[in-house]
Amino acid sequence: EAQVTQNPRYLITVTGKKLTVTCSQNMNHEYMSWYRQDPGLGLRQIYYSMNVEVTDKGDVPEGYKVSRKEKRNFPLILESPSPNQTSLYFCASSPGIALYNEQFFGPGTRLTVL
Amino acid sequence: EDKVVQSPLSLVVHEGDTVTLNCSYEVTNFRSLLWYKQEKKAPTFLFMLTSSGIEKKSGRLSSILDKKELSSILNITATQTGDSAIYLCAAGSGTYKYIFGTGTRLKVLA
Numbered sequence: 080e081a082q083v084t085q086n087p088r089y090l091i092t093v094t095g096k097k098l099t100v101t102c103s104q105n106m107n108h109e110y111m112s113w114y115r116q117d118p119g120l121g122l123r124q125i126y127y128s129m130n131v132e133v134t135d136k137g138d139v140p141e142g143y144k145v146s147r148k149e150k151r152n153f154p155l156i157l158e159s160p161s162p163n164q165t166s167l168y169f170c171a172s173s174p175g176i177a178l179y180n181e182q183f184f185g186p187g188t189r190l191t192v193l
Numbered sequence: 194e195d196k197v198v199q200s201p202l203s204l205v206v207h208e209g210d211t212v213t214l215n216c217s218y219e220v221t222n223f224r225s226l227l228w229y230k231q232e233k234k235a236p237t238f239l240f241m242l243t244s245s246g247i248e249k250k251s252g253r254l255s256s257i258l259d260k261k262e263l264s265s266i267l268n269i270t271a272t273q274t275g276d277s278a279i280y281l282c283a284a285g286s287g288t289y290k291y292i293f294g295t296g297t298r299l300k301v302l303a
Contacts, residue, residue, distance in 0.1 A: 112291065121295035122236075122281065129289060137290060169235060178224040178285030179243060184235035 081106045083185035085170050091191045092160055100155045100188050102170030110173040111153040112137070112182065113145065115166040122169065128153055129176040160192040195220040197284050199294035207302050210272050214280050214297045217264040222287025226258050226265045229281040231296070236281055239267070272301045 083104045092098055104111065112127040114137075124137030128147040142164055144156040153172075157164060167189050171182040200215045218226065225243045229236035240249040242258035242265060249256050253270045269276055279296040286292060 110289075114293075119295060122283070122293040124290055124292070127289060127291075135289065138292075176289060178287075178289065178291065179241075180225075181227060181238040181241055182283075182291065183238075186235050 081183070083170055083172050083183050085168075085185040085188050087188060088186060089189050091193065093193050094161055095159050098157050098160060098190075100157075100168060100170075100190070102153045102155065102185060103151050104153075104170075104172040104183070105151065106172060106174070106183065107150065108172035108174050108183075109150070110176050110178075110180075110182075111147065112171045112173075113143070113153070113155050114169045114171065115139065115164075116169060116187075117166050125155070125168075160190075162192050164190065165192045166190060195284070195286055195288075195290065195292045197282055197292045197294040199280075199282050199297050201297060202295070203298040203300070205300045205302065206272055208273060210301075211268065211270045212272060212299065214267040214269075214282075214299070215264065216266070216282030216294055217262075218282075218284040218292070219263060220284045220286040220292055223263075223284060224287060225285040227283045227285070227291075228256055228265070228267050229283065231279040231281055232277075239280075269299075272299075274301050274303050277301045 113125040114122045126145040128134040170185040228239040247258040283293045
């Protein structure tokens with residue numbers, strides 16, 4: 080089944096404790112992206128990647144890191160999480176990089192930073 | 194600065210009503226306009242509109258892109274309670290980013 084998977088689905092952590100949210104897609108998509116969704120603010124793009132080893136900042140990259148060492152995986156790293164990073168996170172992938180295709184979203188990761 | 198604005202923010206209608214959701218965009222080197230439906234989980238794709246495909250229809254849902262006005266509408270006819278959701282609009286830009294609006298929350302009453 081074609082899908083985007085994320086793990087964990089729910090995470091409660093404490094300020095400053097490094098964490099990684101994994102994202103994997105099995106559709107051989109070039110474009111992958113991370114979003115956070117907050118009430119009243121909609122989906123905001125954190126980072127995106129157009130292919131292996133090619134990543135760039137979205138609109139809200141502060142406090143996050145990403146890597147794209149393999150085409151299928153695009154982990155999101157929070158080196159020192161803070162409470163303002165409490166949010167619902169979505170990973171998405173899309174074929175091609177010209178943005179003429181729909182994005183497929185993962186199920187979401189709800190992160191709480193205490 | 195790229196931006197996408199949706200209106201109204203929320204809407205309450207009765208089953209059988211027709212609704213029109215609005216999306217306006219200002220993005221660098223516009224590529225595409227996408228509509229998603231979000232219930233209590235991940236967004237699901239509805240339509241994509243581009244300069245070469247400005248009108249789409251699927252069942253009771255339809256969408257039009259107005260390239261001159263830099264806007265799009267999503268129409269839902271004969272609404273059902275299952276249409277209750279947040280509807281998201283996103284624009285794909287030439288800077289390889291997708292910019293989302295804040296969404297329109299639709300509630301359909303039985």
